Amino acid sequence: MKRYNFDEIIPRKGTDCEKYDHLQSHFGNGNAIPLWVADGDFRVPDFITAAIRYRADHEIYAYSFRSDGFFNSIINWQQNRHGWTIEREMILPTQGVVSTLASIIMAFTEAGEKVIIQPPVYTPFFTCVKDCGRTVVENPLKQVNGSYTFDFEGLLGKIDKQTRLLILCNPHNPVGRVWSEEELLILGDICLENNILIISDEIHSDLVFSGFKHVPLPKISDRLGANCIVCMAPSKTFNIAGLATSFVIIPDKKIRQKFDHFLHALHLSNGNLFGTVALQAAYQSGMDWVNQQNAYLEANRDFMLAFFRNKMPRIQMTNTEATYLAWIDVREYGMLEPEMNRMLIDKAGIVLNKGSIYGKEGIGYFRLNFACPRQVLEEALTRMENTLGGG
Helix, strand or coil, X not given: CCCCCCCCCCCCCCCCCHHHHCHHHHHCCCCCEECCCCCCXXXXXXXXXXXXXXXXXXXXXXXXXXXXXXXXXXXXXHHHHHCCCCCHHHEEEECCHHHHHHHHHHHHCCCCCEEEECCCCCCHHHHHHHHCCCEEEEXXXXXXXXXXXXXXXHHHHHCCCCEEEEEEECCCCCCCCCCCHHHHHHHHHHHHHCCCEEEEECXXXXXXXXXXXXXXXXXXXXXXXXXXXXXXXXXHHHCCHHHCCEEEECCCHHHHHHHHHHHHHCCCCCCCHHHHHHHHHHHHHCHHHHHHHHHHHHHHHHHHHHHHHHHCCCCEECCCCECCEEEEECHHHCCCHHHHHHHHHHXXXXXXXXXXXXXXXXXXXXEEECCCCHHHHHHXXXXXXXXXXCC
């Protein structure tokens, strides 16, 4: 079995990289350690690079289509990774999960109608709804014993006749929850009973740690599958977000046909040639690489938990069950968010995501991307300790 090196430090500056090359313009510190944008600092696996190079050697990059191999790779990955049996006809290729969210909102709602989100949650959930002229309804997650869960009572109280969609983040960004089958079943039943279509963003579904198992929503039951659109992509898993390739899985024929018509009407079903090649290579050959990456990420998570516990006990970190995004509570330092953010950038020389961008429930928190070599993570945490102090 080939062993992959996740300790390798790969320079990314000067590659038009948002994470590194926007440090100066966005934060005023071009030399900071960037732990903000949700992509990894790990080299894309060799089998993806080889597939892209092989196709690039043909030297004609004209119109193309997605072959049987593209669809079969998705089908086999879902079966082998998640135990989920799907059919080819359920799959519709798209050009990125965020643009897909906006497309679904426009296809299945009218101006002014309501879409439920559950903050603190991925920022585009807010902006996609607002930018499409729909109404955001916030049903915040509940904190119970330091972890997060759905607020079912609150959800029931916020549904009315104008409520059309609920956007689910599973696994959840930024709090790192892997929702249990029981939680998903209750949520799904509430939406079914109230004729609310679920958009299930499952882009982080492959990045799950020991003791947890991702459950695709339609896998629970056919009736839930008939009331949802699952959004997936290899972009987070294999660090290929720049190739703008994703897909939806829609078990229900009527929902699928309606969305397919929308995609074709706006010519959004065309693909990125190299993204198509990368997806197929990733899903055909990537199981072992992902397992090794997840083990490394899990060790990074455990390193952080121990660091905060032993050296910075005023910081409480939610137990990250999935994703490479840590959700840290810094309220015990008693600083306002702008003050702490500037201190981290200017004095510690690290860039995190402010919790407030995930909703008002995120005030007092920061999101930290730990998809980086351990040496980089340790340096960043040490800078935090030296700047903020320990106990």
